Amino acid sequence: MELSKEHLIYAGVGLFALLVLINSTKNVALQEVVVPTSKSFEAFDSSSLPSDLQPPKRLPDNSPLPSTLAKRSLNLNMLGVMPRFDK
């Protein structure tokens, strides 16, 4: 039987789907540690983190609030409102 170009495309797509399925679930080798082997907490340096996990910028102490903060248009009903997580 002669393989047509169409058959090859279907076979390629099928193989790709199979590889995606196989690679989506990975068993992790159970590597038990008694004392963690990675570097100690004292040596931690946040500059090694990827950019989307870097700590946010800290303002100098006693800085005024910046004027760039996002504001919501206020109305009279909001006067004195200060929502807190536990109430």
Added chain:
Amino acid sequence: MIYEITTRYEEFTLLIKVQTSSPQKIRLKVIDADQPNTTFTNRYKTVDGESIFFVRMPLSAQTILVYVYNDANGNLPSGQDNTFDVVSITKEPLDKKLDVIDFSNPLVRSFVNFATRFSYNAGTLPSGDYISDDGKFIIRYSPTITDNGVEQTTPARIDVDSGLIELSKKAFQNYTIPNRMAILLHEFSHVYLNANIDDEVEADLNALLIYLGLGYPRIEAFEVFAQTFIAAPTDQNQVRYDKIKQFIDEFETHNTYLYE
């Protein structure tokens, strides 16, 4: 038992299969191997037979440590605790629902980025004021939250006038990363998403929509709200808890995102 896994900051769902021969309270903790006070989950389940812990991890570290132990016996190396076995640990793709989050809103984009970075690092950050890259949001990370010198029970609050979010470092350091995200998104929702700025339930549900859409674990959201409500057991907080539970159940089963 402690298992070390290299995760290279990937996102995934971790499946830890545990087996017992009788009901045992099995504790699971997943922490960053390198960064102090950085916990991805800390939960327990009473296991009788075989059971799987599902840990959704939209954030991970370069290396994580997975602690599995019987709460009654404490953390012992394998061979010293025959009350349970860790059968396998598996990584699977993370199920996220980003389409439910309004990322067309630049404030949502900016705050999610800011809150993620703050939550991941809160265990190591010193007290002070932290600002988002675009200067739109600010978090005042104080040792505790006080009013007239009196320590407040709340871990967080927001000033609706300035948008300043105040956080208690004392409370925040002990929270998991998902706990921190849930609280920050709640405060953000009050001012920037709510129709009624003072409505706690609306803020809870607006926050949960983003939180769950990002793929954070359901159990950690329940936990942080429950802890807070236990400390402040008001009628309103009972209503909040019921609404949160219903919302999470419907998000999972029916993909219902609307609320009253």
